[in-house]
Amino acid sequence: MKAIEWVSGKIRLIDQTRLPWEMVFLELDDYREVASAIKEMQIRGAPAIGIAAAYGMALGAQGIEAASKEEFTAKLRPVSETLSATRPTAVNLFKALERMNRVAEAGEDVARIKEALLAEAKKLEEENEAANRKLSTYGAELIRDGFTIMTHCNTGALATAGYGTALGVIRAAKEQSKAVHVFVSETRPLLQGARLTTWELAQYGIPFTLIADTMTGHFLSRGRIDCVIVGADRIAANGDVANKIGTYNLAVLARENGVPFYVAAPTSSIDLSLSSGDEIPIEERGAEEVTHVSGVPIAPVGVGVANPAFDITPHRYISAIITEKGIIREPYVERLRKVFQG
């Protein structure tokens, strides 16, 4: 299962808003459709939206008619800007677009730049899947046979180029023949845990228990959970983590109950340009995500709503950050910097 793929000159992706009920593939041949798919969360997950943006650039480039590199570059700018303006929190999107823009600048003629952009997007996809497999193998060292693991949102194949991050760690543990059981928090408002993580776990044959987000502390306090693993949308230089709203709740509740709290993410989610999580922009999404579930209202019409899509977990709550370059622990500032130097 691939969340996103380049197939015969088009981007094919699974419409994740319709899972787990229908498997609908979207075939996109216009970069504006890609931007819209990211914004509407038909494709979501920090690594996956980075790849979608990269392919969106390749798609946009293909549609450009230009007599010179200068004309081409000028016409590529709105493509990059449109894709950039979709979602603000996950850094993978911006890093992917930067890489693509560098490739365009380095190229010589229009035809070759178009080829190079597509090749770069494919490379980014392959790199992400390889990074996920590697970090998952590292992370699985932290999982013992018989562990019960709590996770949040969806961090599996659907959220990435393949295999997954936090869910990848759980898959790798299972592939090492360790018995694992997963507590899946449903992850309101958009229910990625209830809809997507349960659907993936069922496919991998990994047993799980779905719970409402209100129930996380109850099970953490009863000694039922051996560790918590989540993904990341952006990691600041000091190890603070932006991730799906509700992650901070889990981190505090885990520490209060002596349960290790791990973040699994490729280094492409690390943003050394920000010194702490305070600088990470938090996306505010529409009210109807809170007031409705699958289109059905759950509150009186017109109520006042807040809908921050992410929260910041300060690094002091994080037992370790699992990357494809190894498992990183405190002091995060030095060790995260080293990862990029090494």
Place this chain on the structure above:
Amino acid sequence: MKAIEWVSGKIRLIDQTRLPWEMVFLELDDYREVASAIKEMQIRGAPAIGIAAAYGMALGAQGIEAASKEEFTAKLRPVSETLSATRPTAVNLFKALERMNRVAEAGEDVARIKEALLAEAKKLEEENEAANRKLSTYGAELIRDGFTIMTHCNTGALATAGYGTALGVIRAAKEQSKAVHVFVSETRPLLQGARLTTWELAQYGIPFTLIADTMTGHFLSRGRIDCVIVGADRIAANGDVANKIGTYNLAVLARENGVPFYVAAPTSSIDLSLSSGDEIPIEERGAEEVTHVSGVPIAPVGVGVANPAFDITPHRYISAIITEKGIIREPYVERLRKVFQG
């Protein structure tokens, strides 16, 4: 607005499963219907289900034909047992039934016992509303002008004989002309916050912001919340509190962020027979409450689910317990005992 009332020999209650969309009154003339309404949460909230059980006893008593007190008492037993077997966590239910059974035992002839049972149920209703108004006045002393208050589940008029407990405190603050703003957590799985608390607050003209349960820590960590107030389904002798699932999450997150965490409840919710929260039975409800929202599925068919309806908040997280006999702080063991002696 009365959640429950005795009207012309019947129990009239608002079907809370249909709020805020429809105001449907149920008129019940069979105690088994009352038991079913409690079990299905058409009436809910610890004080309200105590009153429903008391009126259920009065209703059951009216239907008994008996030639002697002994025959009457024997026929009343299954009424009490049926009402008792509805929900295990809130102690108000069991205390109300005990009171009603004592009245039945103390009575002399069948006709007078029937009258006395109805009078006792009415008294219980009046006592609860008076207790709520009194505890709300005490509690409002803790609320300053301009406070933003986070609350969970529904603890208003709908959950009680009238006025409310945690929501009563907020109403009393507003009636003292203090400006308040309420953050309402939606309270999955059954969404009492999103459906009922928003609906009540709108009627009282109190401004509020509805959030998903995942967002509580985010706002607590950003200095947006001045205090948290919740209700209680049962308070043990040491001050541990059983309340709607998700309460423990809020208590831990509040303390972590230096935000006072208050529990507002009438003394009828205190159970001195249990030394700690570990002894309070936690109701486990059906899987479909987690897998569905308003009848709409939110997860794949047949997934494994846990659905504890309550959690335990250890007393060390509780800044104060607000009762009609005053505001109680640590050490809870002594001070809670004193309340019952005084």
